Amino acid sequence: MDQIANPAPGFQRNPGKLITVEPYRGAVTVRSGETVIASSTKAKVLTESPYPAVLYIPFEDIDFDQLRKTEFSTHCPYKGDASYWSVLSAEAGKDAMWAYEQPFDEMIEIRDHGAFYPSKVTIEATPD
Secondary structure, eight states: OOOOSSOOHHHHHOTTOOEEEEEOSEEEEEEETTEEEEEESOOEEEEETTSOOEEEEEGGGBOGGGEEEEEEEEEETTTEEEEEEEETTOGGGTTOEEEOSSOOGGGGGGTTEEEEOTTTSEEEEEEO
16 A cells, blocks of 8 residues: 555544545636636535535636635644635635645645635536
8 A cells, every 4th residue: 555645634543434526517606796706617526424515626716816815724634724715805705715735645636726615705606
């Protein structure tokens, strides 16, 4: 078995945990009011029971001029440490986007991708 350089402690403790990351077949647009924050046809959908599926959008398709990185962070034993960004144009957009900039090896597919809280922005996902 290959050695993993940065293994997730969650998977080591719970090897039966299943988290899948697959391409989202369609377009995703994220808005704050009328302002488009992100638009992509290369999003990924992360599925982790019992949580709702989450769309992760490549950084290249996110308008970081509309966001400000915050000091807030969280830790997931399966994915790693999440950094957060707030939407500049909306008070309700505080810490609206998160990303695992250095995810554990098992979740490397979501590196350089951001996800948004649907309660803080409008996420439109249109399947192909």
